[in-house]
Amino acid sequence: MTIRHWLLDFDDTLASGMTTWGVRWAMPKLMQQHGLSCDPLLLQQAMLNAQEQFNLSLNPDPTPVLDELFDRLGWPRRLQSSLLNDLQTAYRPELFDDTLPFLRRLRDAGGRVYVVSNNPHAPAVARQLELHPYIDRFFTPRLCPGTQPKPHPSLWQHMRSELPELDASTAAVIGDDPWSDAAFAEQCGLRCWIVDRDDRYRHVRGAHRRVATLNDIPVVSGGSA
Numbered sequence: 001m002t003i004r005h006w007l008l009d010f011d012d013t014l015a016s017g018m019t020t021w022g023v024r025w026a027m028p029k030l031m032q033q034h035g036l037s038c039d040p041l042l043l044q045q046a047m048l049n050a051q052e053q054f055n056l057s058l059n060p061d062p063t064p065v066l067d068e069l070f071d072r073l074g075w076p077r078r079l080q081s082s083l084l085n086d087l088q089t090a091y092r093p094e095l096f097d098d099t100l101p102f103l104r105r106l107r108d109a110g111g112r113v114y115v116v117s118n119n120p121h122a123p124a125v126a127r128q129l130e131l132h133p134y135i136d137r138f139f140t141p142r143l144c145p146g147t148q149p150k151p152h153p154s155l156w157q158h159m160r161s162e163l164p165e166l167d168a169s170t171a172a173v174i175g176d177d178p179w180s181d182a183a184f185a186e187q188c189g190l191r192c193w194i195v196d197r198d199d200r201y202r203h204v205r206g207a208h209r210r211v212a213t214l215n216d217i218p219v220v221s222g223g224s225a
Contacts, residue, residue, distance in 0.1 A: 175193075
């Protein structure tokens with residue numbers, strides 16, 4: 001297959017986002033501070049369900065999803081404020097170890113790289129993390145009037161209107177979320193890899209290909225993969 005145009009998600013794909021930070025640090029910290037207990041499998045399933053529901057609802061207010069999450073785990077809803085405060089004050093985006101090597105491979109192969117993100121702050125965070133030299137364009141709902149967040153296909157439609165050379169047969173989506181990135185790719189008729197660094201999506205079915213790291217995505221010189 002020939003891939004010349006790479007549509008990359010940002011949060012939890014190139015840099016740690018709220019989801020990864022919450023799973024790895026915020027939730028364990030909350031459990032330790034308040035003496036909460038939970039079966040690890042139940043916690044994983046509840047977190048996956050919350051992630052799916054939040055993406056499907058497209059509601060920026062996380063309260064309904066958190067209510068359901070805490071109810072499923074049997075935790076007091078009043079502790080939600082502690083979790084949200086931790087996310088808002090302690091979270092800091094960091095590059096994953098495989099991000100720069102992957103972006104360099106894309107650059108060396110002559111591919112065009114576009115960040116397609118629901119996060120309006122993605123361009124600023126990318127600049128802070130010194131990723132701009134590797135990215136050709138940014139596309140977010142804020143930057144593209146009239147579009148909606150992924151998985152709605154309007155961002156792809158907007159990209160096609162601005163970049164006539166784009167074609168589904170030569171483009172691929174790289175993301176971290178089956179219910180946002182993979183669903184977006186499916187609606188747009190694009191190939192998709194989902195990066196599952198923590199092996200969270202092994203039971204989630206879909207047309208996407210699941211990889212453990214960006215290094216597992218084949219990229220060869222000339223834009224073919």
